[in-house]
Amino acid sequence: MTPEQLSTTIVDVLTALTDEGLLALPDGVPTSVTVERPRSKEHGDYATNVALQLAKRAGTNPRALAQLVSERLLASDGVTAVDIAGPGFLNITVAADAQGKVAADIVASGASYGANDSFAGERINLEFVSANPTGPIHIGGVRWAAVGDALGRIFEKSGARVTREYYFNDHGSQIDRFSSSLLASAKGQPAPEDGYGGQYIHDIAAAVLTERPDALESEDPQEVFRSVGVDMMFTEIKKSLHDFGVDFDVFFHEDELHKSGAVQRAVERLRELGNIYEQEGATWLSTEKFGDDKDRVVIKSDGNGAYLSGDLAYYLDKRERGFDRCLIMLGADHHGYVGRMMAMCAAFGDTPGTNLEILIGQMVNLLRDGQPVRMSKRAGTVVTIDDLVEAIGVDAGRYALARYSSDVNIDLDLELWARATNDNPVFYVQYAHARTCRMVENAADLGMTVQDAVAAFDAGLLAHEREGDLLRALAEFPRVVTAAAELRAPHRVARYLEDTASVFNKWYDTKECRMLPQGDEPAGPVNQARLVLTLAARTVLSNGLDLLGVSAPERM
Incomplete structure (x- = not known):
């Protein structure tokens, strides 16, 4: 019995009590109730605080309501004991066969186990990384690559249609500085004072000259290095991301917004809504x-668009493409940017936090x-995505960066994450999966x-305490996925897997729970039941690793 199934059973009990006139809930019976695993095994398999939540609405005290619910719940299939604790908590024990059915359900579901419909029907535009195309992706952008792609997978597991989008900031002064740096390198000169350094600048400059030997003699050498060099940088960024297991559905170029008239269209839409005005020769x-x-200024007095102008056009473009939610992942240095973006969303008549959401x-x-x-040996001043992969590999890199809440700083010990030992979290989880494969x-x-x-399969044979622990852990996976989607928290999946x-491993190490028959003993029903439990564990570990974009090796 999963927490979701027990929640449904409790809702059915509440509905029956209401129908019989024994319980009055003016706002109606809730569609679901919270069911959790208690911290102490002495408190049963599951616990719920439903009586405390509903007592005031029902015009009674929590313990009285808990008593009413417990009597009916005890008569439900699969429930063997219900105890009332404290002010009205219900501690519930389920039968071994009811608990054991979870293993068969997981095996039957296979790769779809953990799926839910919490975001069913929603179209989500997930914009992440979006690093300036002036150099390799640095470690901050790599974090968003790991977290963003994992979040996209989790949203899809929750029923959403997700478009992964990369916004190329190829319009403005940073591109001018990049092309000037390439041109200087091609001429054998030092980088401009405000330019970019690092071996990659020399590499790309040389590549431009290989493709365009006439670049330095052309009418506008800097424009050649701008167009060809930026494209080369784009190509390199895309390859590095692909090699990291991250692919995008859309690569959107900022320059197109300014060339296509999208900025002016956005300004006119906002003007129609009464949220644009002119002052001191500028558009606000x-x-x-x-x-x-x-x-905020949108169009400066010289007629050029302010930085916000591109954001207006880009957001409107996303909404006109039919996205219900636009999620943008930004670095810590953009924290002060959130307020104006949310105000922009509201100015379009949309709902900040729903239609537009920004994760820092x-x-x-x-x-x-x-x-x-x-x-970095190549970038000169920063550590890049390729540096990380070279140091610890793709799996460890993705797992390490997705393992922590994105709103906290991370200190990653490269020596730890490169080890093939159990103190390396990704190795620990992958090895457990490989162990299940070897057992099968x-x-x-x-x-x-x-x-x-x-x-x-006889579910009732999985009656050992360690088997109950493992079954309850496996049953939690769908809820973990749902919470990870709702809270934008892929790290919850990683910690759950560990x-x-x-x-x-504790179940595996328990002699009384050996899956294989010993000596010349034939395989009996309990061995078969434990094989199904092993298959269920393999399924959950594999599905969870897949949500993080990490491989689930069969041998290690």
Whole structure:
């Protein structure tokens, strides 16, 4: 019995009590109730505070309502005990066969286990990384690559249609400085004072000259280095992301917004809504009335668009493409930018936090032997995505960056994440998955097939305390996925996987829970039941790793 199934049972009890006139809920029976695993095993398999939540609405006290619910709940299939604790908590124990059915359900569901419909029907535009195309992606952008792609997978598991989008900031002064730096390198000159350095500048400059040998003699050399060099940088960024397991559905170029007239269209839409005005020769957006600290210039007095102008056009473009939610992931240095963006959303008549949501990611510090790793051989001043992959690999890199809440700083010990030992979290989870695969192979060598085990499965035989622990852990996976989507928190999946791998290992190490028959013993029903439990654990570990974009190896 999963928490969701028990929640449904409790809702059915509440509905029956209401229909019989024994319970009055003016606002109606809730569609679901909270069911959690208690911290202490002595408190049963599951616990709920539904009586405390509903007592006031029902015009009674929590313990009285708990008593009413417990009597009916005890008569439900699969429930063996219901105890009332404290002011009205219900501690529930379920039968071994009811609990054990979870394993068969997981195996039957396979790759779809963990899916939910919490975002069903929603179209989500997920914009992340979006690093300026003036150099390789640095470690802060790599964090968003790992977190953003994992969040996209989690949203899709929750029923959403997700478009992963990369916004190329290829319009403005940073591109001018980039092309000037390439031109200087091609001429054998030092980079401009405000330009970019690093070996990659020399590499790209040389590549431009290979493709366009006449670049320095052309009518506008800087424009050649701008157009060809930026395209080369784009290509390199895309390749690095692809090699990191992150692919985008859309690469949107900021320059197109200014060339296509999209900025002016956005300004006119806002003008129609009464949120644009002219002052001192400039065009202003009335953001203060929507919570910003001041109004913002959209078109400067010289006729050029301010930085916000592109944001207006880009947001409107996304909404006109039919996206219900636009999520943008930005670095910590953009924290002060959130207020004006939310005001912009409101100025279009949309709902901040729903139609537009901004997630802020904090810094990543890399350590080796306890000392900061600051310099890239190629980029010169920053650590890049390729540096991280070279140091610890794609799986460890993705897992390490997705393992922490994005709103906290991370200190990543490269030595730790490169180890093939259990103190490396990703190795620990992957090894647990590989162990389940080896157990299934060993069972096959003894003639125990998956088909026979499923056909002969007796859920009631999974009665050992360790088996109950593992079943309850596996049953939590759908709820973890739902919470990760609702809270934009892929790290919840990672931490769940580590906890579940630990529970699985404890079960594996328990002699009384051996899956394989010993010696010349034939495989019996309990061995078959434990094979199904192993298959269920393998499924959950594999599905969870997939949500993080991390491989689930069969051998290690």
